[in-house]
Amino acid sequence: MAGYSDDLALAHLLADTADAISTARFRALDLRVEAKPDLTPVSDADTAVEKAVRATLARARPRDGVLGEEFGRSVAAAGPGSRYWVIDPIDGTKNFVRGVPIWATLIALMEGDTPVVGLVSAPALGRRWWAARGLGAYAGKHQHAATRISVSSVRSLADASFCYASLNGWADIGRLDQMLDILLGVWRSRAYGDFYGYMLLAEGALDAMAEPELSLWDMAALIPIVTEAGGKITDLDGRPTGDKTSVVGTNGLLHESVLAALARRS
Template identity: 40%
Template structure:
């Protein structure tokens, strides 16, 4: 579908996220063997099966597009348009029986994200977006909060120990000290909470492309911001800071101690 509209790509991203997420859900809270990948992260048959389901769906409908998936790498790397898949974002959460894991899907052309979707099947939440098409949460328009004081904000992260980037641990502590509330167990669910007005900021010190690519249009179309830690508007920065619109500068100043 070379001339697919932004709306069609948004709905396609949501559909493929649902296919993969529902496949993973069938394994949730079951006895699974957990393997450790080369980067130290866990993987299960649920991750691999969910990505295979997503790849099959895309091959049938977008046969000329490329695919980058966390578990099976790159297909058709020279394609003008590609799909980026994270079949289970939050595998550590998944294997512990906590329902805040999700499936992430982005459609991109170069560094431009054409559409993104994040599906959380264990809690029944879907959010999807495309530039100019809005951000949609279970069929209703999603909007970030209008909280304008960091002292009234809820801030989130995945790992408060910042195990992968201990050099940024003090930055997180400064942010949570300035905020009203701080919470973890977040993974991609934290970005959903910001996009839907239930939290004001979510930060991660390290992100893969499959973690971050869907999130930029979701946050921006909801009225929020999504950048790298150094403030660049990018879906491929290797880390992430998401905020509502009102607190973008305050969050970044706090993280950088300025």
């Protein structure tokens, strides 16, 4: 367990570096934005953050691999192993390029298929969230100004605050009607999107969030934080999430109800 403490401390250092770069480029008049092959935007801040994080990891953890959104997977020179870092340099790039302050750097450490360390740093919000397996989940301005967090105790969907990112993806997978039924039946629904809904879930400020598809770099850092806060994350079929899979995150108490509500109809 001590190893995770060291890795978590390194994740904070990586986040400090990322925050310095991304904050300097946020709302910069000369910010450069291009379209990737999938037509999603990438800014010079995305690439600069990932390069800086990779450079630090190459020095501090040369035996670990790295998977990043902008530059793909690299295997350490020492050879492939079960440990690798997953980096989303700026989650919420569309917000970032429009001057909306809800964006973050996501940093995770994987052991095999399992995320064991997760950190989310949102400098424009002045907030950071982190967790390591068996060590609990925390939030605060930085690691020395932190509060342990936990999910809510809401047990009924009718009483739940439910979060989603957008509706288009649910139409694409043929489950828009199911999502609309949930949104009309819960106590409150909001589309916070990206990392932010899951962090509010981990803090107990909302009770469930679902998205039709995420990549590994979108979710790896979120999983330890939500689960160490007492919540649960699976795909729509109740299985562990992977790359390019659906995601359902809840306080645990609502999980089966959400899965049943989103199930494919014959």
